[in-house]
Amino acid sequence: MRLHGLDIARFIAFCGMVLVNFRIAAQVSPGNDFASLLTTALEGRAAALFVILAGIGLTLSQPPKRVVAARAGVLFVLGLANLTIFEADILHFYALYFLVALPFLNAAPQRLLLAAFAAMALGFAGLILLDYEAHWNWQTLAYSDFWTLEGFLRHSFFNGWHPVFPWVSFVFFGMWIGRQDLAQKATQNRLILWGLAASLLAALPGVIIKDPQLAELLGTASLPPGPCYLIAASGSACVMIGALLRLQGLLDRFGLAEWLAAPGRMALSLYVAHILLGMGTLEAMGQLDGSLSPEAIFGFSLGFCALSMMLTWVWTLLTPRGPLEALMRRISEIFR
Numbered sequence: 001m002r003l004h005g006l007d008i009a010r011f012i013a014f015c016g017m018v019l020v021n022f023r024i025a026a027q028v029s030p031g032n033d034f035a036s037l038l039t040t041a042l043e044g045r046a047a048a049l050f051v052i053l054a055g056i057g058l059t060l061s062q063p064p065k066r067v068v069a070a071r072a073g074v075l076f077v078l079g080l081a082n083l084t085i086f087e088a089d090i091l092h093f094y095a096l097y098f099l100v101a102l103p104f105l106n107a108a109p110q111r112l113l114l115a116a117f118a119a120m121a122l123g124f125a126g127l128i129l130l131d132y133e134a135h136w137n138w139q140t141l142a143y144s145d146f147w148t149l150e151g152f153l154r155h156s157f158f159n160g161w162h163p164v165f166p167w168v169s170f171v172f173f174g175m176w177i178g179r180q181d182l183a184q185k186a187t188q189n190r191l192i193l194w195g196l197a198a199s200l201l202a203a204l205p206g207v208i209i210k211d212p213q214l215a216e217l218l219g220t221a222s223l224p225p226g227p228c229y230l231i232a233a234s235g236s237a238c239v240m241i242g243a244l245l246r247l248q249g250l251l252d253r254f255g256l257a258e259w260l261a262a263p264g265r266m267a268l269s270l271y272v273a274h275i276l277l278g279m280g281t282l283e284a285m286g287q288l289d290g291s292l293s294p295e296a297i298f299g300f301s302l303g304f305c306a307l308s309m310m311l312t313w314v315w316t317l318l319t320p321r322g323p324l325e326a327l328m329r330r331i332s333e334i335f336r
Contacts, residue, residue, distance in 0.1 A: 003060075003182055004257045005245035007264035010053050012240065014267050015305040016046025017090075018274050022301045024088060024141065025279045027290035035298030044222025047090060047162060048170050048233035049240055050267075054094065055174020056182075056241075058105065063332065065102050070335040071328055072098040078272065078324075086275045087143060093162040097171045100164060104172065109179045116172035123158075123166025124227050127217060132159050132224050159224070166225055173234055177241070188246045195238030202232035263312040269322030270308050278304045 019039045023030070030036035058068070072095040079092025104115055126132075135144045135151055136159070143160070145151035157164045180187050205228055206219035216224065220232040251257035263270060282288055282300070292300075315322065321329060 003245060003248070004252070004261040005248040006053060006056060006241065007261035008251070008257065009049065009241050009244045010264035010267045011260055013046050013049040013053065014263070014270055016042040017050065017271070018278065018305055019298065019301045020046060021086070021088060021274065022278060022282070022304070023294070023297050025086065026282055026288055026292050026297050028292050028294055028297045029290065031294050033294055036294040039298065044225070044229060045233050045236050049237040050090070051097065051167060051170040052174035052177065052234065052237045054097070055101070055171040056178040058101065058171070059175045059178025064336060065105060066335045067332045068098050068102055068105065070331050074328065074331060082272065082275060086279065087141070088161045090162050091271070093156070093160070093164065093167065096156060096164050097168045100168045101171050101175065104175065109176050112172050112176040112179070116169040116176065119169035119172065120166045120227050120230050123163070123225060126158050126165060127224050127226060130158060134159065163225070166230055169230055170234065177238070182245055185246065188242045191238040191242030192246070195235040195242060198235030199232050199239070202228040202235065259309065259313070262316055263309045266312055266315070266322030266325055268328070269324040270312070272324060273308070274304060
């Protein structure tokens with residue numbers, strides 16, 4: 001039985017990334033309005049949910065290692081091409097996550113949790129021992145010397161938008177979740193309750209600690225990605241996944257599950273489309289200069305998400321898979 005709740009969660013993660021990425025691309029400064037507060041809350045959370053769902057997918061689909069490696073190669077090429085347009089690309093990071101996760105595809109649940117904590121510890125050690133701000137211009141969010149070997153390695157593994165250490169811990173955690181019986185209501189309830197508890201506990205150090213530098217390291221913001229952020233983002237992802245799996249039956253009865261799940265199955269194609277078409281439209285309109293209000297970019301983002309869902313349904317009348325998903329499936333068949 002396909003778990004539509006996971007597909008719906010993937011679509012919601014995509015929508016969250018659209019809200020965040022469009023605001024970044026349009027250089028819109030957040031305010032105190034609802035749109036800004038919601039988008040700010042989604043920073044780092046939507047992408048983390050996306051990555052955790054990728055880990056769950058690795059467990060549930062059980063692809064051979066050579067297939068995962070081939071998919072990683074395609075994602076890496078797509079990501080590098082995407083980087084020439086959008087510097088906050090996540091696809092090339094996905095490729096690196098998959099390669100790091102390769103030895104753990106058949107690992108026991110306990111080893112997956114240990115791997116997640118090890119990746120978290122490596123990332124935290126880097127924040128303490130290395131210069132996290134190297135190559136960054138925080139005013140423009142530009143990263144210098146990315147296309148050099150040193151810059152690429154530093155950005156990819158330490159201080160980029162979604163560095164391998166510690167972000168690969170989300171993949172390991174997702175793989176651990178995938179080992180659970182997700183169709184059981186008891187499992188879904190535990191995901192919700194444990195996720196809420198983790199999110200609340202992870203927020204405490206940032207509130208209690210008064211030292212600014214230490215509070216930043218132990219805060220729940222995604223930049224820099226400290227351990228409390230990883231725990232909080234994992235917790236919110238668990239709540240979302242558990243709640244949507246729990247609501248799957250209700251959504252089915254109202255005929256909404258398939259409407260929301262279909263775009264989630266084409267998340268890779270939609271991710272690329274939101275950069276090429278969504279940001280391309282903003283650029284053609286001359287709106288990437290910070291002139292839009294938070295409400296305007298929020299409305300544009302929601303409109304793009306709604307349009308994506310409708311176009312997905314039109315596409316499914318022709319073929320069940322998105323163009324990039326079909327490419328991935330073809331590559332999987334070759335290497336399988």
